[in-house]
Amino acid sequence: xxxxxxxxxxxxxxxxxxxxxxxxxxxxxxxxxxxxxxxxxxxxxxxxxxxxxxxxxxxxxxxxxxxxxxxxxxxxxxxxxxxxxxxxxxxxxxxxxxxxxxxxxxxxxxxxxxxxxxxxxxxxxxxxxxxxxxxxxxxxx
Amino acid sequence: xxxxxxxxxxxxxxxxxxxxxxxxxxxxxxxxxxxxxxxxxxxxxxxxxxxxxxxxxxxxxxxxxxxxxxxxxxxxxxxxxxxxxxxxxxxxxxxxxxxxxxxxxxxxxxxxxxxxxxxxxxxxxxxxxxxxxxxxxxxxx
DNA sequence: ATAAACCCGACTAAAATAGTCAAGTATCAT
DNA sequence: ATGATACTTGACTATTTTAGTCGGGTTTAT
Ligand code: FES
Ligand code: FES
Numbered sequence: 001x002x003x004x005x006x007x008x009x010x011x012x013x014x015x016x017x018x019x020x021x022x023x024x025x026x027x028x029x030x031x032x033x034x035x036x037x038x039x040x041x042x043x044x045x046x047x048x049x050x051x052x053x054x055x056x057x058x059x060x061x062x063x064x065x066x067x068x069x070x071x072x073x074x075x076x077x078x079x080x081x082x083x084x085x086x087x088x089x090x091x092x093x094x095x096x097x098x099x100x101x102x103x104x105x106x107x108x109x110x111x112x113x114x115x116x117x118x119x120x121x122x123x124x125x126x127x128x129x130x131x132x133x134x135x136x137x138x139x140x141x
Numbered sequence: 142x143x144x145x146x147x148x149x150x151x152x153x154x155x156x157x158x159x160x161x162x163x164x165x166x167x168x169x170x171x172x173x174x175x176x177x178x179x180x181x182x183x184x185x186x187x188x189x190x191x192x193x194x195x196x197x198x199x200x201x202x203x204x205x206x207x208x209x210x211x212x213x214x215x216x217x218x219x220x221x222x223x224x225x226x227x228x229x230x231x232x233x234x235x236x237x238x239x240x241x242x243x244x245x246x247x248x249x250x251x252x253x254x255x256x257x258x259x260x261x262x263x264x265x266x267x268x269x270x271x272x273x274x275x276x277x278x279x280x281x282x
Numbered sequence: 283a284t285a286a287a288c289c290c291g292a293c294t295a296a297a298a299t300a301g302t303c304a305a306g307t308a309t310c311a312t
Numbered sequence: 313a314t315g316a317t318a319c320t321t322g323a324c325t326a327t328t329t330t331a332g333t334c335g336g337g338t339t340t341a342t
Contacts, residue, residue: 001144001261002229005331008241008250015249027287035249036242041332047289060340061286088143100149101177108156108176108277109149116264120142123260127253136249146300168318182301188320201309202317289338298329307320312313 007085009037010045014079015132017055018071025057025064045083052082071130080124087120089113148226150178151186155220156273158196159212166205186224193223212271221265228261230254 013031020026028046032039046065049055054074055065067074080087090113091100099107154172161167169187173180187206190196195215196206208215221228231254232241240248 001142001148001226003142003232003254003257004329005232007142008232008254011253012248012250025287029287036244038332040334043289044332050288057288058340059286059288059338061284062341063287063339065288085142091146091149103177107153109153109273111276112152112268112273113144113149116144116261119264120257120261123257132250132253135252145298166318170318179301181303184319184321185301191319198319199309200307200317200319202315203310204308204318206319284342286341287339290336291334293334294332296330296332299327301325301327303322303324305321308318310315310317312315 004085006041006045006083007080009035009041010049010079010083010085011076011132013037013042013045014049014054014067014074014129015136017065018067018129018133019137021067021071024062025066027064030064048083049079052078054078054082067129071133072128074129076124076127077121079129087117087124089117089120145226147182147186147224148221150176150182151190151220151224151226152217152273154178154183154186155190155195155208155215155270156277158206159208159270159274160278162208162212165203166199166207168205171205189224190220193219195219195223208270212274213269215270217265217268218262220270228258228265230258230261 012035013028016031016035017026028039028042031037032042046055046057050057050065053068056068057063057065090110092098092106092110097104099105099110101107153176154169157172157176158167169180169183172178173183187196187198191198191206194209197209198204198206231251233239233247233251238245240246240251242248
């Protein structure tokens with residue numbers, strides 16, 4: 001049960017970006033340098049973030065990305081969703097009536113994993129980008 | 142962020158086993174048939190569970206496995222630990238002072254992932270095998 | 283014009299996962 | 313005794329996922 005780099009980087013990059021919110025667009029090159037993330041990889045990630053309308057892009061020289069919503073409105077859920085990081089604890093399809101082992105009734109652990117999934121998603125739904133920015137600037141004081 | 146089959150099966154098999162606690166040892170063959178899990182794979186899993194003293198083995202005909210502790214004393218944490226399913230949200234080593242990107246200070250998201258890890262582990266520490274058995278027998282009534 | 287940036291799709295090496303397979307050893311029932 | 317049942321161990325492998333890289337664009341400020 002582990003987090004992928006992609007989602008880790010997505011959040012890291014957005015926290016970086018959020019700190020400059022309202023000023024000029026932030027280039028991926030800068031984020032790449034500041035956070036030590038591969039530029040090519042960041043491009044993939046931001047392409048997804050843009051498609052899900054979490055960021056806006058500004059092309060050309062002096063271009064970059066800016067937040068498309070207020071930092072407090074961007075929850076971790078939205079970010080994870082955008083980069084296709086799904087919390088997948090159930091083996092079976094949620095709608096399907098079949099169990100994970102092909103039987104007609106749900107397996108012995110189905111409910112447990114469902115609970116776990118909710119437990120994790122709760123965490124993601126509560127945390128906003130703003131919370132993360134605050135935590136970091138506070139620590140710096 | 143997903144669960145592996147190994148840990149899913151480990152819990153499923155132990156719930157099955159726990160339902161016969163106190164009676165005869167339960168053979169992996171039976172668990173394999175009832176739960177639809179590969180016998181060979183179950184053997185790998187139970188070898189680990191035995192090494193971590195969660196189950197006891199009884200060899201020979203009529204042999205099988207029995208719980209080595211009371212079902213209420215076996216928490217999900219113990220099971221996951223036994224089969225090497227680690228909740229790994231941090232990229233960096235926890236003790237190391239270095240950050241995940243090689244810098245000397247922790248990355249912007251370090252605290253977040255640490256919180257998440259604790260959040261998930263809380264869930265695992267609260268749930269015991271007994272809880273799971275109960276949930277299932279209740280549903281059957 | 284040119285350089286800085288975003289944009290897009292294809293490709294790949296390495297790691298992890300989810301098993302399988304083979305060759306045992308111990309014990310019980312008869 | 314002997315066979316059948318069941319645990320024990322270790323090696324092997326196909327598939328999938330991950331974590332990127334690479335090449336070739338297009339847009340826009342200066
Ligand atoms: S996880 Fe849903 S039936 Fe097993
Ligand atoms: S996760 Fe610990 S420093 Fe980034």
